[in-house]
Amino acid sequence: EDQVTQSPEALRLQEGESSSLNCSYTVSGLRGLFWYRQDPGKGPEFLFTLYSAGEEKEKERLKATLTKKESFLHITAPKPEDSATYLCAVQADSGGSNYKLTFGKGTLLTVNP
Amino acid sequence: EPEVTQTPSHQVTQMGQEVILRCVPISNHLYFYWYRQILGQKVEFLVSFYNNEISEKSEIFDDQFSVERPDGSNFTLKIRSTKLEDSAMYFCASSRFTGELFFGEGSRLTVL
Numbered sequence: 001e002d003q004v005t006q007s008p009e010a011l012r013l014q015e016g017e018s019s020s021l022n023c024s025y026t027v028s029g030l031r032g033l034f035w036y037r038q039d040p041g042k043g044p045e046f047l048f049t050l051y052s053a054g055e056e057k058e059k060e061r062l063k064a065t066l067t068k069k070e071s072f073l074h075i076t077a078p079k080p081e082d083s084a085t086y087l088c089a090v091q092a093d094s095g096g097s098n099y100k101l102t103f104g105k106g107t108l109l110t111v112n113p
Numbered sequence: 114e115p116e117v118t119q120t121p122s123h124q125v126t127q128m129g130q131e132v133i134l135r136c137v138p139i140s141n142h143l144y145f146y147w148y149r150q151i152l153g154q155k156v157e158f159l160v161s162f163y164n165n166e167i168s169e170k171s172e173i174f175d176d177q178f179s180v181e182r183p184d185g186s187n188f189t190l191k192i193r194s195t196k197l198e199d200s201a202m203y204f205c206a207s208s209r210f211t212g213e214l215f216f217g218e219g220s221r222l223t224v225l
Contacts (some may be wrong), residue, residue: 034213043117043204043216044156087156098169099144101214103156 002027002092004104010022012110016077021107023088024070031093033071034101035064038085047086078111115139117217119205125223126195134190134220136205145188146206146214147180149173156204162188195224 003026013019025033032051045112048057050066057064061082063074073086085108089101118137126132138145147159160180162168168179178222179191188207192199206214 032212036216041202041219041221043218046215052209070213071172089156098161098163099208099210099212100146100158100161100169102158104154 002090002102003085004088004090004102006086006088007109008105008107009105010108010110012112013075013078015034015079015111015113018074018076018078020075021073021086021088021109022070023104025090027087027090027102028092031091033066034089034091035062035071035073036087036089038087038106040085044087075109078109080111080113083109083111084112116210117205117207117215119203119217119220121220122218123221123223125225128197128224129194132192132195132199132222134192134203134205134222136188136190136217137186138188138205138207139215140186142207142209142215144208144210145166145180146208147190148204148206148216149201150204150219151201159190159203193224195222197224200224 007022027109032049035047038044048064053068055066061076065072085106087106089103120135145162150156158171160174161168176191181189202219204216204219206216208214
């Protein structure tokens with residue numbers, strides 16, 4: 001069974017204070033690892049896909065990296081508008097016609113001004 | 114920018130009643146999904162749908178649940194006889210092939 005564990009569960013930062021969120025995973029064969037942002041009462045909003053160890057993707061203040069066992073979401077000089085829950089999900093290479101995602105519980109990030 | 118739309122945004126129902134949640138996936142997408150999120154918990158997979166049939170379903174997706182693509186644009190989730198524990202946010206998602214799923218804003222279901 002695919003499993004995704006995110007840490008910490010919650011993180012509080014001051015504006016400008018950089019940090020990283022962790023996502024460790026076990027999957028039979030990784031097709032892709034995904035990062036989403038979720039605001040309260042809203043649906044997950046896609047951020048990044050990573051496909052192979054060593055890959056990195058960047059978007060504004062966010063950078064995602066991938067190893068064979070975990071992924072990190074680095075947040076550089078965060079702003080209050082970066083406050084959200086960040087979700088990590090894996091897509092297994094199980095064949096067939098199903099590309100479902102298995103999610104972790106998320107990290108609730110709060111950035112104080 | 115194309116998006117997944119869901120209706121209703123919030124539905125309140127009595128236990129035992131039938132509920133239908135509706136979704137319009139992104140138009141050129143081929144794979145469709147329903148997920149749910151109980152308050153404070155993780156986003157959980159319910160069912161995936163491709164080529165007019167279910168391709169996978171989770172243990173949560175029991176006989177009370179069904180999905181349908183009645184026409185070329187809509188994708189529905191039906192819960193036949195709602196229970197208190199069905200109260201959750203239900204998200205529809207779609208994708209082209211592999212790669213990212215795009216989610217709607219969700220339908221909040223409250224069962225009284």
